[in-house]
Amino acid sequence: MPLADVAETYTDLVTTVFSSAIAAKAWFATAAFALAFVQVTTAARIYGRLRFLSERGPAIARVHRWSGRIAFLCTLPVFFHCVTILGFQTPDARVALHSLVGTFFYGMFAAKVLIVRDRTLPAWALPTAGLTLASMLGVLWFTSSLWYFTNVRFGF
Amino acid sequence: MRRGWTPLLVGGAVVVCTFALAQAEIFAPSSPAGTETVGDVSRGETVFQRECASCHGAGGSGGGVGPRLVGTGIDAATATAIVQQGSGVMPAGLVSGRDEADVVAYVVSISMP
Numbered sequence: 001m002p003l004a005d006v007a008e009t010y011t012d013l014v015t016t017v018f019s020s021a022i023a024a025k026a027w028f029a030t031a032a033f034a035l036a037f038v039q040v041t042t043a044a045r046i047y048g049r050l051r052f053l054s055e056r057g058p059a060i061a062r063v064h065r066w067s068g069r070i071a072f073l074c075t076l077p078v079f080f081h082c083v084t085i086l087g088f089q090t091p092d093a094r095v096a097l098h099s100l101v102g103t104f105f106y107g108m109f110a111a112k113v114l115i116v117r118d119r120t121l122p123a124w125a126l127p128t129a130g131l132t133l134a135s136m137l138g139v140l141w142f143t144s145s146l147w148y149f150t151n152v153r154f155g156f
Numbered sequence: 157m158r159r160g161w162t163p164l165l166v167g168g169a170v171v172v173c174t175f176a177l178a179q180a181e182i183f184a185p186s187s188p189a190g191t192e193t194v195g196d197v198s199r200g201e202t203v204f205q206r207e208c209a210s211c212h213g214a215g216g217s218g219g220g221v222g223p224r225l226v227g228t229g230i231d232a233a234t235a236t237a238i239v240q241q242g243s244g245v246m247p248a249g250l251v252s253g254r255d256e257a258d259v260v261a262y263v264v265s266i267s268m269p
Contacts, residue, residue: 006183020215087181111167
């Protein structure tokens with residue numbers, strides 16, 4: 001299959017559910033952003049914050065891990081369309097900021113995953129990496145999905 | 157090397173790879189040889205959503221000030237002329253250069269009956 005056809009096939013695939021490839025991205029990114037919120041709140045509970053959340057222990061750790069995995073999966077179609085089809089663009093400040101933060105997003109994700117497993121690092125490293133990653137996802141959502149929902153249309 | 161640097165180094169490598177992938181745009185549809193004015197449909201969709209969808213509706217489906225474009229059979233020459241000269245309440249030159257070529261390619265792709 002020629003490389004150019006991959007883009008067409010992807011667009012055909014997502015438009016079986018969504019009105020356009022952009023709409024699909026907006027909703028996948030929204031799901032990832034919502035799950036990032038779950039990630040931050042469950043991580044805070046694991047660290048002994050947000051005591052109004054009743055449970056602390058294996059269940060909340062499981063929710064944290066699975067919300068992270070599903071959030072990561074939700075970002076993959078967005079990554080595919082943004083990086084391999086559209087590329088790095090700077091036509092205006094919003095798109096330039098989105099491109100810049102998007103370029104660093106998976107690097108931060110890889111670093112965070114490694115920090116989780118590295119017990120030699122200081123205690124502040126993991127929450128800092130997690131919050132940075134969630135903030136980056138927030139910036140990406142505000143500069144893409146929110147823009148799409150408010151400037152183009154709110155719908156599938 | 158101290159182990160603590162590993163996340164930083166791996167993360168940096170991933171950033172560089174992502175940037176290289178983004179610059180390569182490996183799956184972006186390319187123009188056939190000798191037809192460099194042909195636009196890129198995927199890029200055109202992005203430009204369309206940004207510049208045109210508020211009037212022509214998402215994906216050119218209508219519902220705004222501008223007419224529905226889906227399935228109307230507009231050819232590239234007509235679309236280019238309308239973009240460059242305007243039509244009705246649509247101002248001339250809303251997009252130009254590469255954006256114009258890309259958005260025309262997209263409009264032609266959605267207007268095929």
